Amino acid sequence: MAGRSSRTNGSQVRFDADEALSHLRERDPKLGLLIDRVGAFRLKLDGRATPFAALSESIIYQQITGKAAATIAGRFRERVGKGRFPSPERLIKATDTVLREVGLSRGKCAALRDLAAKSLDGTVPEMRRLRSMEDDAIVERLTQVRGIGRWTAEMFLIFRLGRPDVLPIQDYGVRKGFKVAFRTRELPKPETIARRGERWRPYRTVASWYLWRALD
Numbered sequence: 001m002a003g004r005s006s007r008t009n010g011s012q013v014r015f016d017a018d019e020a021l022s023h024l025r026e027r028d029p030k031l032g033l034l035i036d037r038v039g040a041f042r043l044k045l046d047g048r049a050t051p052f053a054a055l056s057e058s059i060i061y062q063q064i065t066g067k068a069a070a071t072i073a074g075r076f077r078e079r080v081g082k083g084r085f086p087s088p089e090r091l092i093k094a095t096d097t098v099l100r101e102v103g104l105s106r107g108k109c110a111a112l113r114d115l116a117a118k119s120l121d122g123t124v125p126e127m128r129r130l131r132s133m134e135d136d137a138i139v140e141r142l143t144q145v146r147g148i149g150r151w152t153a154e155m156f157l158i159f160r161l162g163r164p165d166v167l168p169i170q171d172y173g174v175r176k177g178f179k180v181a182f183r184t185r186e187l188p189k190p191e192t193i194a195r196r197g198e199r200w201r202p203y204r205t206v207a208s209w210y211l212w213r214a215l216d
Contacts, residue, residue, distance in 0.1 A: 013162035017041045020164065020203035024210075027199040031207060034181045038213040041206055045162050051127055052119045053085035054160050055142070058152045059111045060104070068103075075102035088116035111147025118145050135163055158205050167197045167204035177211030 021041060025032035046054060060076065061069040079102050080086045080094045091112060099109045118124045123144055130138060135157055142153040154168040168174055169190035178188050178196075200207040 013043060013045065013164070015162075015164040015203070017206070020206045023203055024200055024207055028196075028207075030182060031200070031210065034210050034214055038210055038216075041209060043162070043205070043209050044159070046160050049085070049160065051124055051130060051156075051160070052088050052115065054156060055115055055124070055145070055148060055152070056085055056091075056112055058155065059108055059115065059147050062108070062147070062152075072103040076104070088119040091116040092120075108147065111145070114146040115148070130161065135166065158208070163205060165202045165204045167193065167200070167208055169193045169197070171208075173215060174208055174211045177214035180214045181211060 021035055025035060049057070056076075057073060060073050064072075076099075077084055077086075079098055080090060086094070096109060099112070100106070104112070115124065123141060125133065125138075125141065133141075138157060138161075139150060139153040142148050142156060143150060151168055151170055154166050154171075157163040157166045158168075175187050175190070175193065178184070178193050179186070182188075182196075184192075197204050197207065
């Protein structure tokens with residue numbers, strides 16, 4: 001990995017995007033055609049949210065429309081966090097009645113409480129610790145939380161930590177983008193993407209971003 005960083009939409013990823021694109025074009029000319037069509041790599045990172053806030057938002061957004069989730073997240077911030085995402089301590093003190101009134105399901109209430117508890121006991125590390133951990137170790141920690149699976153952990157690695165080599169093979173957008181970019185008849189199986197993705201190491205995050213853009 002290059003020592004230089006690349007700025008994307010004001011947030012910094014800790015790898016050289018130009019080097020990544022050169023590598024991907026060389027290793028996979030078909031992906032290179034997609035890169036040329038889409039243009040510059042512009043991964044937008046969330047550089048402000050704490051791990052607890054970022055993961056809380058992920059839980060809130062699960063399995064509902066973006067508009068509904070944004071409404072619930074706004075109420076959650078106002079009622080529980082006084083205008084911002086609450087701390088784990090404040091979340092634990094909130095009553096089930098308040099959490100349900102903002103629109104959270106019972107399952108999401110339980111997941112958020114578990115996230116808060118595991119943030120306080122260190123199962124979910126603080127950001128400074130996460131920055132020094134390997135990807136697999138982070139996934140192993142985060143997926144101990146109720147309601148957080150591998151996909152959510154991978155999105156955290158990509159959009160919060162800016163890790164360069166994450167390939168979410170179960171993601172529908174990645175699979176659909178692969179179908180478009182590589183002109184497969186059927187939606188590819190995750191194993192198919194994983195095999196192709198071996199060519200893209202150590203910049204599978206960049207390849208994933210372009211597969212998402214293939215649908216634009």
